[in-house]
Amino acid sequence: MGVLIDKHTRLLVQGITGREGSFHTRQMIEYGTNVVGGVTPGKGGTSFDNVPVFDTVSEAAHQTNANASVIFVPPPFAADAILEAEAVGLPFIVAITEGIPQHDMLRVVNRIRDNGKSRLLGPNCPGMITVGECKIGIMPGHIFASGPVGLVSRSGTLTYEIVNELTKAGLGQTSCVGIGGDPLLGTRFIDVLPLFESDPHTEAVVMIGEIGGNDEEIAADYIQSMTKPVVAFISGRTAPPGKRMGHAGAIISGGVGGPDSKVRALSNAGAMVADTTSEIPELVRRLLGTKSIL
Secondary structure (H helix, E strand, O other): OOOOOOOOOOHHHHHHHHOOHHHHHHHHHOOOOEEEEEEEOOOOOOEEEEEEEEEEEEHHHHHHHHEEEEEEEOHHHHHHHHHHHHHOOEEEEOOOOOOHHHHHHHHHHHHHHHHOOEEEOOOOOEEEEOOOEEEOOOOOOHHOOOOEEEEEEEEEHOOOOHHHHEEEEEOOOEEEEEOOOOOEEEHHHHHHHHHHHHOOOEEEEEEEEOOOOOHHHHHHHHHHHOOOOOEEEEOOOOOOOOOOOOOOOOOOOOEEOOHHHHHHHHHHOOOOHHHHOOHHHHHHHHHHHHHOOO
């Protein structure tokens, strides 16, 4: 068990016949995800690896009873693809697409927030996985193992690195959520941490942040009230002053978003902050004690 998705998730793939969509659809199906349909305008009535393809999300959702969608649509069309899924009322939408124009995402995030019927994960994210049950997105499923650790991260690459180290250390995971690194996101740390706090199978949380923005400081305010231990890591702490690093959201402005303020806020909130990624498994093990065995 984990958060947001599970074995009952019924997934649509928007852009299923494109290069990225087709490759990752096969990977998701291989992991065990229940992909019930795909959407590619103009290819309705065909199929992809026995998955029916529809012209519109509305048709696909009504024919398949889908409750989630993942978007592998090129950047100029991705915002409309998100809103098409939202208009149908799909409760969970994952936008993998990188490079969506920010003015488009402003429109999307505001619409989803105002209507309040869908949760958006991303864009520019690796998706998420509930281990052993469902994978939505591009995470490499073979590095995950079932266990008590929930993980939420702004960085896809660091997610893979840290999950691999946790698994090798005998520390399995419940769910891993990649929220993405863009400035405008549908789901942030503060949205995911309460899910892990209320999940009975998650016993500790790993939070991977980076320089830029103030999401980590906002998360720190919530961590103060959590009953479950949190291990945090902030990437980009060695970035030279004034140098842009990593994601579009990794921008330090007006003294806000620097690594020192994030580390200080998290430490003051009671989180254990790792200096390097390799320290994370040992910190988690220390917090969990004998519960760390797979």
